[in-house]
Amino acid sequence: MKSEDLFNEAKKYLPGGVDSPVRAFKPYPFFAECASGSHLKDVDGKDYIDYCLAYGPLVLGHSHPDIVKKVKEQLELGTAYGVPTQNEIELAKLVTGRVPCADMVRFVNSGTEATMSAIRLARAVTGRKKIVKFEGSYHGAHDYVLVKSGSGAMGLPDSPGVPEETTKNTILIPFNDIEAVEDLIREEGEEIATIIVEPVMGNVGCIPPREGYLEFLRQITSENGIILIFDEVITGFRLAEGGAQEYYGVTPDLVTFGKILGGGFPIGAISGKREYMEKVAPQGDVYQAGTFNGNPISITAGLITLKLLDRNFYTQLEKKGQYLRKGIGDILEEQDLDYKVAGLSSMFQIYFTGKDVYDYQDAKTADTEKFDKYFHKLLEKGVFIPPSQFECCFISLKHSEDDLEHTLEAVGEALKG
Ligand SMILES: *Cc1c(COP(=O)(O)O)cnc(C)c1O
Numbered sequence: 001m002k003s004e005d006l007f008n009e010a011k012k013y014l015p016g017g018v019d020s021p022v023r024a025f026k027p028y029p030f031f032a033e034c035a036s037g038s039h040l041k042d043v044d045g046k047d048y049i050d051y052c053l054a055y056g057p058l059v060l061g062h063s064h065p066d067i068v069k070k071v072k073e074q075l076e077l078g079t080a081y082g083v084p085t086q087n088e089i090e091l092a093k094l095v096t097g098r099v100p101c102a103d104m105v106r107f108v109n110s111g112t113e114a115t116m117s118a119i120r121l122a123r124a125v126t127g128r129k130k131i132v133k134f135e136g137s138y139h140g141a142h143d144y145v146l147v148k149s150g151s152g153a154m155g156l157p158d159s160p161g162v163p164e165e166t167t168k169n170t171i172l173i174p175f176n177d178i179e180a181v182e183d184l185i186r187e188e189g190e191e192i193a194t195i196i197v198e199p200v201m202g203n204v205g206c207i208p209p210r211e212g213y214l215e216f217l218r219q220i221t222s223e224n225g226i227i228l229i230f231d232e233v234i235t236g237f238r239l240a241e242g243g244a245q246e247y248y249g250v251t252p253d254l255v256t257f258g259k260i261l262g263g264g265f266p267i268g269a270i271s272g273k274r275e276y277m278e279k280v281a282p283q284g285d286v287y288q289a290g291t292f293n294g295n296p297i298s299i300t301a302g303l304i305t306l307k308l309l310d311r312n313f314y315t316q317l318e319k320k321g322q323y324l325r326k327g328i329g330d331i332l333e334e335q336d337l338d339y340k341v342a343g344l345s346s347m348f349q350i351y352f353t354g355k356d357v358y359d360y361q362d363a364k365t366a367d368t369e370k371f372d373k374y375f376h377k378l379l380e381k382g383v384f385i386p387p388s389q390f391e392c393c394f395i396s397l398k399h400s401e402d403d404l405e406h407t408l409e410a411v412g413e414a415l416k417g
Contacts, residue, residue, distance in 0.1 A: 001043065002043060002044050003028060003029065003030045003031045003042060003043055003044050004027075004028050006031045006043065007028035007029065007031070008028075017029075022055075022386065022387065022388055022391065023387075025375075025387035029387075030042035030043070030044065030046065030048075030379075031043045035050065035062035035063065036061075036062050036063050037061040037062060037063075037396075037398035038050060038061050038062075038396055038398040038399040038400065038403050039062070040052075040062065040384060046382065047382060048379070048382050048383060048384035049382060049383050049384065049399070049403045049406060049407055050062070050384050050396075051383065051384060051385045051386075051393040051394060051395065051407075052384055052385060052386045052391075052393070052394070053394045053396055054264070055259070055386065055391070056202075056233075056234050056238075056259040056260065056392075056394055057259040057260055057262060057263070057264050058264055058394075058396055059237070059238060059260050059305075059309070059317070059346065059394070059396050059397065060263070060305060060308060060309075060396060060397050060398065061396040061397060061398030061399075062264075062398075063264075064263075064264075064304075064305075064308070066304050066308065067263050067264065067301050067304050067305065070300050070301070070303075070304045071265075071297060071300055071301055073300075074296055074297055074300040075297065077296075078296060079295075079296065079297055080291075080292060080295055080296065081296060082291075084294065085294070085296055085299065087296065087299045087300060087303055088107060088294045088299055090303055091105075091107070091299050091302050091303045091306070092104070092105040092107075094303070094306045094307070095257070095261075095269065095271060095306075096271070098237075098241045098242045098243075098246075098306075099236070099242045099243055099245065099246070099255060099271060100242055100245050100246060100251045101230075101245060101251045101252050101253065101254070101255055101271070101272050101273060102255060102271040102272065103271075103272070103273055103274035103277060104271065104272075104274055104277035104278070104280075105269050105270070105271045105277075106269065106270045106271070106277070106280055106288055106293070107267065107268070107269050107293055107294040107298075107299065108267070108268040108269060108270065108288070108290055108293050109266050109267065109268055109290055109292050109293065109295070109298075110140065110258060110266060110267070110268045111139075111140050111231075111233035111256060111257075111258030111259065111268050112139075112140025112141055112142050112268070113140075113142075113268050113290065114140075114233065114256035114257060114258055114268035114269055114270050115139040115140050115142070115145060115196065115229075115231055115233075115256050116140065116142045116144065116145075117270050117280075117288045118194075118196070118229050118254050118255075118256050118270045118272075119131055119144055119145070119193075119194060119196065119229070120286060120287075120288070121227075121254065121270065121276060121277075121279060121280060121286050121288075122193045122194035122196075122227035122229060122253075122254065122276075123193040123194070124279060124285075124286045125227065125276055125279055125286075126193040126194070126225060126226070126227060128190070128191055128192060128193035129169045129191065129193060130169045130170075130171060130188065130191045130192045130193060131144065131145075131169060131170055131171070131192070131193055131194050131195075131196060132170075132171045132172075132173060132181075132184065132192055132194070132195040132196070133145055133147070133170060133171075133172060133195075133196050133197075134172070134173060134174065134175040134197060134198075134201070134359075134360070135172050135173065135174050135175065135359065135360035135361070136175065136201060136203065136204035136207075136359065136360030136363060136390075137175070137196075137197065137198050137201055137203065137204075137231070138198070138202075138203030139196055139198075139231050139233075139256075140233075143157070143162045143163075143166045143167065144166065144167065144169075144170055145170065145196070146158045146159055146162055146167070147162075147167045147170045147172060171184065171188075171192075174359045174360065174361065175197075175201055175207060175209075175358070175359045175360065176207070176209060176210045176213055176358045176359050177359065178213070178216055181195075181216070181217065181220060182220070185220060185224055185226075189224040189226070190224075190225075192224070192226050193226065193227060194226060194227040194228070194229050194254075195217060195221055195226055195227075195228055195229070196229040196231055197214075197217060197228070197229070197230060197231065198230075198231045198232075198233075198234065198235070199214055199230050199231075199232065199235055199243075199244035199245070199247075199248060199250075200234070200235050200239070200244060200344065200347070201360075202234035202235070202347065202392045203234075203390065203391070203392070204360055204363045204390045205342055205349040205351055205357065205363050205366075205389060205390055205391070205392060206342045206343045206344075206347045206348065206349045206392045207342065207357055207358065207359065207363065208342075208344055209248065210358065214244075214248050214250040215248075215250055217250075218250050218251070218252070221253075227253045227254060227276070228252040228253050228254075229252060229253065229254045229255065229256065230243075230244060230245055230252040230254075230255045230256075231255075231256050232244055232245070232255050232256060232257055233256055233257060233258035233259050233268070234259060234347075234392070235247075236255070236257040236258075236259070236260060236261060237257075237260040237261060237305075237306065237309055238260055238345060238346060238347070239314075239344070239345045240314055241309065241310070241311070241314065243255070243257075247345075252272070253272055253273055253276060254270065254271070254272035254273070254276060255270075255271050255272055256268065256269070256270055256271075257269040257271065260305065260309075261302050261305070261306075262298045262301055262302050262305075263298075263300075263301030263302050263303075263304060263305035264301055264305075265295075265297055265298040265301045265302075266292075266295070266298055267295075267298040267299075267302060270288070313397060314345075316397060317345060317346045317395065317396075317397060318345055318346075320346070320395050320399055320404060321343065321344070321345050321346050321347070321348060321395055323404055324348060324395065324404055324407065324408070325341050325343055325348050327404070327408040327411075328341045328348070328350060328408070328411055329341045331408065331411055331412045331415060332350075332415070334412075335412075335415055335416065337415060338354040339351060339352050339353065339354070340353065340354075340355075340356065340357060342357060343392070343393075346394055346395040346396070347392050347393070347394060347395075348392070348393050348395070349389075349391075349392050349393055350371075350374070350411075351363065351366050351389070352366045352367040352368070352370040352371050352374070352389065353365040353366040353367065363389075363390065366389050368389050371388075371389035373414075373417060374414045374415060375387055377410075377413065377414035377417070378410055378411070378414045381409075381410035381413065381414065382406075382410070383406075383407050383410045383411075383414075
């Protein structure tokens, strides 16, 4: 069956034909047949260079042979135990050894669970209710953080089914804006439990922090007894061995992980300073639990993945990223387009706007119809990027020079329209 038919069939059984909304691009998404390295094949026989990479986890490309091998071995040994394993200690050691703020770890199953539990922990240790997030930041699909619309609007949920009572303690402010944070803390600093931030915003394209901004957040939260959470579900193990906190040299109180940490399998993690992590049950009384927490398959895949992510890996990835961003920048100049190439390390995106993008409002000035055309042209030419202007494209270790060359050619033609 072809993708179009499968999609029509899928719509009868799965809401919108998919299991996560962004996947349902128009007119119909291609259905995956198989994938390897930097390439993804669909059931229609078409082959794509993949820059979506499952929305982030696959920094080593699809089905890395070392991961496949170890996971196969683990499959034979058992897929879930409900009792602890040695590998959980090994993975926790790798995480705490690399990530500056990490003294202890709780493994969960998704980034969503990780931020939900980190926020609970922050509220518990401060005894305060309010949480602050940035407009356009994404911390998963749970009720407390599903608020991003409206400039400065407080407590208005993005989805029906999220009661205002649940989000009335969620305060939204613009990213990269020092004054907005200062004003807020002056007014209600003593009620704020946590500021949760994606150190590089990766869910409205790609927006790095302005110089000194993360340092500022670190200082003002420390001064006001507010827990600083870095949501490193994207940046963790991507920007550097120790994630964005190593890359920018700013150490938060708590950090959340997901995506890369599971080596292509479902995972999430909450980590941070010992004094806070000791409050997590059963050592402390802040409840957190999960049937599949520390799942041996995900833990094994994560363990192999982190072992493969050494200094040399990050240097190589950075080179590929720079090459691609420079190439795209050159194309934009040649074609006299004033769109912006955003990104760093293995992250990139083109913003279809002439504005420099520092926050959500800037990002929203992008022409999404132009992006749409660009996306579909790329797809025609065998290059798959996430189907939204407000997602980020990723590069893996397996993207070859040929892949990158072919991609730049395709980008050049796609931008011509
Ligand atoms: C993807 C993502 C999440 C949610 O992770 P899931 O595993 O999809 O639940 C949370 N925060 C950030 C920054 C993310 O990019």
